[in-house]
Amino acid sequence: MVSGQALGAFAVHEANSGSNAGAITTTARKDGDEYVVNGSKFFITSAGEADVYLVLVRTDPEKGPQGMSALLIEKEAHGLSFGHPEDKMGFRSSSSREMFFNDCRVPSANLVGVEGGGLQVIGQNVIGWGFFGAAGISVGIALAAVDLAVKHAKERTIAGQPIGVHQAVQSLIADMIIRSEAAETLLASCAVKADASQNSATINGFKAKLFASESAVEVTNKAIQVMGGHGYCRDYTVERLFRDARGLTLHFKTSEWLRQDVAKAALGL
Ligand SMILES: Cc1cc2nc3c(=O)[nH]c(=O)nc-3n(C[C@H](O)[C@H](O)[C@H](O)COP(=O)(O)OP(=O)(O)OC[C@H]3O[C@@H](n4cnc5c(N)ncnc54)[C@H](O)[C@@H]3O)c2cc1C
Known part of the structure; x- marks a missing residue:
């Protein structure tokens, strides 16, 4: 990314969370040395085009804001798919799409920071x-x-x-x-x-x-x-x-x- 060869994106917003990051419901369950991610993200700039995504997930649904973590998820990750580009009023040269995580497996080494620090x-x-x-x-x-x-x-x-x-x-x-x-x-x-x-x-x-x-x-x-x-x-x-x-x-x-x-x-x- 630093050399400009890979594009990054961030994915926080969900269809039912609005601007409230604390209301996200996408989960990441630890399974051995992987996380299994399920849920969706909405209106993500460069989704489908970016190579890597910084995604906010819930690793512990019981802990509220302290139960959220940030994962780096690559475009090719198994179980990740993208919706159609939104037909936006402006910023039409950049695409915005939904992201779907269906038992998407992510190495636990892709955790950014500490669990709960998302x-x-x-x-x-x-x-x-x-x-x-x-x-x-x-x-x-x-x-x-x-x-x-x-x-x-x-x-x-x-x-x-x-x-x-x-x-x-x-x-x-x-x-x-x-x-x-x-x-x-x-x-x-x-x-x-x-x-x-x-x-x-x-x-x-x-x-x-x-x-x-x-x-x-x-x-x-x-x-x-x-x-x-x-x-x-x-x-x-x-x-x-x-x-x-x-x-x-x-x-x-x-x-x-x-x-x-x-x-x-x-x-x-
Ligand atoms: C061009 C563009 C690019 C974007 N790119 C990204 C991206 O790359 N990654 C990403 O994660 N997200 C992205 N988003 C999503 C963006 O973060 C959300 O659109 C934004 O947070 C608003 O959420 P919403 O559209 O669901 O509106 P809603 O939450 O449905 O809000 C509708 C209205 O209700 C008001 N409202 C809602 N709740 C409250 C409250 N508690 N108090 C007061 N007013 C409230 C809002 O202010 C607004 O006026 C992008 C959005 C746009 C427009």
């Missing part, structure tokens, strides 16, 4: 830093939408005047610029705090992803408004940027979960 493995190594990645994608989308809208407002002329001379259009553009830069600045600030204190990485990632993904939706929506009917057409990139941005408020954890997590951290709940 939530920590996923939280610290995937989700914590992954939220910064999602925030970065969101900021990139928002800044790209600003560039495209500004260019269009200069070039599109109606009755001999570029539409950018109108204050109503300028107002949209000003809001887009400020919101994008605010998201970029918050992301940088959260990253600095996470670097200074590894324990704060997850909560700072939550804040950055929440604000940046919602900013990307707002900014791309306004970009479509600036571009009028053109922006609503597939020939123009802002239409795709809006669809991609929309998925980012759902990806990993929804905005609703992130708001609750940020507030709970402050309240000590």
